[in-house]
Amino acid sequence: MRERVLVDATRLAADLQVTGGRHVDPEAGTPVLLDVRWALGMTDGAERYRAGHLPAAVYVDLEAELAAPGSPAAGxxxxxxxxxxxxxxxRWGVRQGSRVVVYDGVGGTSAARAWWLLRYFGLDDVRILDGGIDAWVAAGHALEVGGVAATPGDFVARPGGMPVLDADxxxxxxxxxxxxxxxxxxxxxxxxxxxxxxxxGHIPGAVSAPTTENLGEDGEFLSTAELRTRFAGLGVRATEPVGVYCGSGVTAAHQVAALAAAGKQAALYPGSWSQWSHDPAREVATGSARR
Structure with missing residues (x-):
């Protein structure tokens, strides 16, 4: 399962046939690379992309392209x-049957939103670059500067490929x-x-499971065994359904990806706390109590 979710920099470079930092075989069949540099309060993702990105990668604007306009009712x-x-x-160049690799500069916590959406809308082969752009550079691979205009793809979005939750x-x-x-x-x-x-506060009965604890000190995902131990300690069982939420449904996708890498399917609550906390009919809990 882990290899269906994550790819490391060495394997990606071999897949792209990168030599000396250049993408030397851009023929059809190589992965489409998407740069999803975003974080809460960060506004310079596009500038960071233009200053240096993986070869042939296309920039993805999370706010404009990976979400509909927000509202108190929807999150x-x-x-x-x-x-x-x-x-x-x-527009990113995704075609029917494309292989896609997404990455960011924050351990996959924003790129996972693109991973989840592509899977939700029906693309099967989507992976997160483990460690993101930092791992790519650390492995000795060069970056390209400027923008990339992809050849338009023919992807057809068919929702329902990943499980979702509403507030109820x-x-x-x-x-x-x-x-x-x-x-x-x-x-x-x-x-x-x-x-x-x-x-x-939090949804009453929910278990605290910070996304950042899916990662090691190097910014890469914990090993499969470590992830399984982590989630077992949080009460995740093989036969019990699991859901994940966060502030607005972005970093929760990282948790879904970590669970998938450990062999457990989880549902995403897209509205998350930004929806729940706007609804006066919903109870709110505080403190560190866990069931």
Whole structure:
């Protein structure tokens, strides 16, 4: 399962046939590379991309292309429509049957949103570059500068390839129908701070599982054995359904990817805390209590 989710820099370079930092075999069949550099509060992703990116990689704007316009009712980063996502994916050069590799500069926590959406809309072979652009550079591979205009693809978006939750589904899991993991930082889960949403705290019954703890000190995913141990310690069982949420459905996709790498399918709650906390009918819990 891990090889269906992640690819390391050495294997990707061989797949791209990169020599001396140049993409020397751009023929059809090599992976489409998507640069998804984004983080909460970061506004210079496009500038960072133009300053240096993997050979032939296309920049993806998370706010504009990986989400519909936000609202209190839907959350900050609702899923894009099939039509909007299809148009964007074609612009990136994605074709029916393409192999795609996504990366970022933050351990995959933003690139995983593109991984999840491509899988959700029906593309089977999508992987995250483990360690992102830092791992690529550390492996001795050069970057290209400037922009890349991809040849338009013919990708057809068909939603339903990955499981999703609405607020009621998330509440059911948290109330004993399964396990609901909260992928935000621990202090946000406990309600000690809340930088963007109207209420601090978490969905009652959810388990704190910060996304950053999927990664080692090198910014790469933990080993499969370590991931399985981590999730088992959080109450994840082979026969029990699992859901994940975060602030707005972005970094939760990283948790879904980590679970997939460990062999466990999980559902994403796209509205996440940014939707839940705007609904006065929804209860809010604080503190570190776990079921």
């Amino acid at each position: 900050r980063h609702p899923l894009p429509s099939a039509a909007a996502f299809q148009e964007a994916a074609r 589904d998330a509440a059911d899991l948290a109330n004993g129908a399964g396990v609901l993991l909260d992928a935000r930082a621990g202090e946000r889960y406990r309600g000690e701070v809340e930088p963007v949403d109207p209420q601090a």
